[in-house]
Amino acid sequence: MRCGARAARGYHEAGSFFHETRSLNRSAPQCESPRLFRATVVNPLGPEDCRVHVDGGVRVRAGRIEAVGPIERVAQGLEAETLDGVIVPGFFDVHIHWVQHQVRGAFHADLLTWLTQHIWPAEMAYADPTRARSDAQTFFADLLRAGTVGGMAYSSVHPEALGAAFACARGRWRIGNAVMTEGAPAALIGAKPMALSVIADLAARYGAERFVVTPRFALNCSPDVLAGLGALARAGGYWIQTHLAESPAELAAVARRFPEALDYTDVYDRAGLLGPRTVLGHCIHLGAREWDCLAARGCGIAHCPSSNEALGSGRMDLAAVRARGIRYALASDVGAGPSVSLLHVMQCFLVQHRAAGERVSAIEALYRATLAGAELLGWSAESGNLAPGKRADFVLLPKLGGAFDAEGWLEHVMAGTPAELERRPLATWLGGSATG
Numbered sequence: 396m397r398c399g400a401r402a403a404r405g406y407h408e409a410g411s412f413f414h415e416t417r418s419l420n421r422s423a424p425q426c427e428s429p430r431l432f433r434a435t436v437v438n439p440l441g442p443e444d445c446r447v448h449v450d451g452g453v454r455v456r457a458g459r460i461e462a463v464g465p466i467e468r469v470a471q472g473l474e475a476e477t478l479d480g481v482i483v484p485g486f487f488d489v490h491i492h493w494v495q496h497q498v499r500g501a502f503h504a505d506l507l508t509w510l511t512q513h514i515w516p517a518e519m520a521y522a523d524p525t526r527a528r529s530d531a532q533t534f535f536a537d538l539l540r541a542g543t544v545g546g547m548a549y550s551s552v553h554p555e556a557l558g559a560a561f562a563c564a565r566g567r568w569r570i571g572n573a574v575m576t577e578g579a580p581a582a583l584i585g586a587k588p589m590a591l592s593v594i595a596d597l598a599a600r601y602g603a604e605r606f607v608v609t610p611r612f613a614l615n616c617s618p619d620v621l622a623g624l625g626a627l628a629r630a631g632g633y634w635i636q637t638h639l640a641e642s643p644a645e646l647a648a649v650a651r652r653f654p655e656a657l658d659y660t661d662v663y664d665r666a667g668l669l670g671p672r673t674v675l676g677h678c679i680h681l682g683a684r685e686w687d688c689l690a691a692r693g694c695g696i697a698h699c700p701s702s703n704e705a706l707g708s709g710r711m712d713l714a715a716v717r718a719r720g721i722r723y724a725l726a727s728d729v730g731a732g733p734s735v736s737l738l739h740v741m742q743c744f745l746v747q748h749r750a751a752g753e754r755v756s757a758i759e760a761l762y763r764a765t766l767a768g769a770e771l772l773g774w775s776a777e778s779g780n781l782a783p784g785k786r787a788d789f790v791l792l793p794k795l796g797g798a799f800d801a802e803g804w805l806e807h808v809m810a811g812t813p814a815e816l817e818r819r820p821l822a823t824w825l826g827g828s829a830t831g
């Protein structure tokens with residue numbers, strides 16, 4: 396009785412989608428016996444802090460981690476399921492367009508051309524609920540295959556596509572439909588731009604744990620619409636996601652459209668869109684005033700190095716971020732990013748910043764792809780790394796022979812092409828149950 400009550404409370408607190416709760420209940424009864432997984436364990440604790448158990452164990456009960464550490468400390472006489480690999484926490488992707496999954500990496504152009512010529516036409520297809528449902532199932536299956544267990548995603552403008560994403564989501568996700576009321580084809584905006592009341596209805600239907608207020612970017616919303624979305628988010632405690640300062644041409648267009656604003660960041664700030672629950676994608680072309688503003692508002696950044704490389708957008712100024720203590724986590728930004736693999740994003744993170752002379756480690760890359768993402772989304776008490784009480788969401792990666800060195804192993808495991816890295820994880824567990 397006590398066990399069942401505890402487990403049931405746990406699932407609700409985790410904000411699991413009903414879809415996932417059903418599958419967990421089917422495969423993992425609430426009063427189940429504990430299971431013990433034995434493998435090397437690499438557990439990120441912070442940007443430069445990582446705990447390694449070469450002969451480690453993760454004990455799981457009712458979807459939660461009960462203990463993690465050296466195998467002899469966590470075994471408690473249980474027979475272990477020995478895994479040939481290295482356990483790490485499941486990845487979090489804090490900026491991904493699920494409706495671009497089918498065309499990820501397919502087009503290369505500067506941002507505004509890429510959007511208008513390729514991406515907006517592709518997103519028009521998600522007016523079809525059957526197509527949306529089918530692609531959403533594929534998307535979440537592919538993410539689990541790549542080791543991603545949660546994050547924050549952009550849907551298309553269509554409420555039906557958003558519903559399909561929520562119905563098919565596996566893992567822990569916040570999702571919002573991109574709000575576009577101007578500056579895009581009529582097929583996306585509609586004969587009459589979507590009213591704020593429609594967004595408010597969607598927000599109320601899905602709730603603040605799942606729905607994220609999503610102005611696509613400044614060029615798709617008037618000052619009034621941006622302000623309305625800011626007010627909606629503040630009133631309901633919703634997270635906010637949008638794009639900021641991705642390309643020089645975008646900056647110039649924003650300056651023309653919003654002559655009253657001090658700069659691009661000020662467009663969002665005067666709309667009340669910046670705060671600790673705001674996650675801003677890219678943040679590449681920012682001035683000192685804007686960096687200071689993001690720090691003062693407590694915003695988080697979705698850092699998308701693979702996307703920035705693919706579109707030639709530039710490099711996020713890591714020194715400026717670090718100097719101000721601004722929170723950031725890694726993200727794929729699929730479909731500009733060519734791969735849903737956070738291993739590939741980690742690889743690009745290291746390559747880009749090292750080429751610019753910044754000190755970055757593979758251990759930091761792992762932290763930015765896991766715990767930092769959960770922290771950015773307010774979920775680190777229950778997700779992001781391996782600790783007693785947290786959800787048993789983890790990934791098995793292949794290991795190397797010889798003495799184990801976490802930094803060297805990580806460098807090796809994130810080497811490869813996007814396609815190779817999407818299939819590198821050997822298995823992914825959600826709530827202690829193997830997926831796939």
Ligand SMILES: [Zn+2]
Binds near residue numbers: 490492638676728
């Ligand atoms: Zn994006």
